[in-house]
Amino acid sequence: MEKYLNTPIKEVITQFPQIADILNGYNIGCVPCNVGSCLLKDIVEIHNLSIEQEQKLLAKIAEAIYLGKKVAIPQIKRKPSLKAGQLKYSPPIKKLVDEHVLIKRWIALVPEVIKNLDLESEEGKQIIINGLDFIRSYADKFHHAKEEEILFQYFDKNLDIIKTMLVDHETGRSHVRTIVEALQKNDKSAISEHLNGYKDLLTEHIKKEDEILYPWMERNLSIRQVGELFNKFNAADQKIGEVVPQRCEKFIKSLEEMMLSENQKEQKLQKKKEAIK
């Protein structure tokens, strides 16, 4: 059993595909991860199941691997500072979770932005330019920089979960670069494809951070480190100043209003069409 606990999740699932369903049954959403290099034991530890649930999960995995042969079920080492399942963020981590809210508002607007994509008018192009500014200034420089330059420095950079998050950040940046190039070429299809790619990437990325990475980090941070992070995050925010986050929030708010009125116009038009019929 130890051998498989120390094997990357992707390899384990490739060898024993039924383990994917077992993990999904415990809301462990690592199965579709595109990196899949986290060790099975780290995945079990990081999800902070109760001892009973963890033992049941490992027994099912052992059953799938050893096909009914009796094997000893080990207990995964962990730091239980909170009861299993409880999600209580410390002030610095809560700051990051709160920043996710504005990013999620942008992500929620992406399908509408794609639907109304208009590269013929200056106003239409400006929406994409402002969207790219939001991703670069808020999601990346304001938010991801706090993770990369401050938070992740408190953890081993070689941990697979950290590597996975950094790969996600880089993939997001690559989507942005492609959208910039596509905008210069007026390539509507490439813009749509990469905006959608960014939306899917960040949706999964934020879910992983809010539900798995941050709670695991909380369990491993000392109180001294929590205080240090709080100070460093505040200093980082002060360095950037209030203008950038205010500008980005204003953009999201105005885009939400614009998309709402576009939807209302569309609904009115639809009603008129139905009335004519």
Place this chain on the structure above:
Amino acid sequence: MMDGCPGSKMQDFREKEAKGDDSGKRQSQLRQWPIQLHLVSPMAPYYQKADVLLSADCVAYTAGDFHKDYLKGKSIAIACPKLDEGQDEYVQKLQSLIDDANINTLTVMIMQVPCCGGLVAMAQQAAQQAKRKIPIKSVVLSLQGDILSEEWVS
């Protein structure tokens, strides 16, 4: 039926089964004197940039591993929000710990009895009045010494 004040209601725990390991000797983790909130000075060197534990008086007698689990690595102040006088001074001192001693974090450890909640309220009032912001954690202990809750309150 009226049960009286939960903070002073008589309860007998003598029948409790003794658990844990009595072998070995633990060193005290206290690294300062004085500790009573009226007596301490926020300007004392051991408070500078420290992680501070503000503990209700009864806590240390209740938590079996108080030194090892809660006091270690922290500077401390103790108080009783029910019986102590001059609690306005307490708020001022806590504010001074935040603003002048630049403490890193404040952990407020209290008993589950309702009167103990006043200590958390004092810490929150001091935090509201302070210019600096710091993380404040509240830890509530049962009369049997178990942790009932641990949450960030600021």
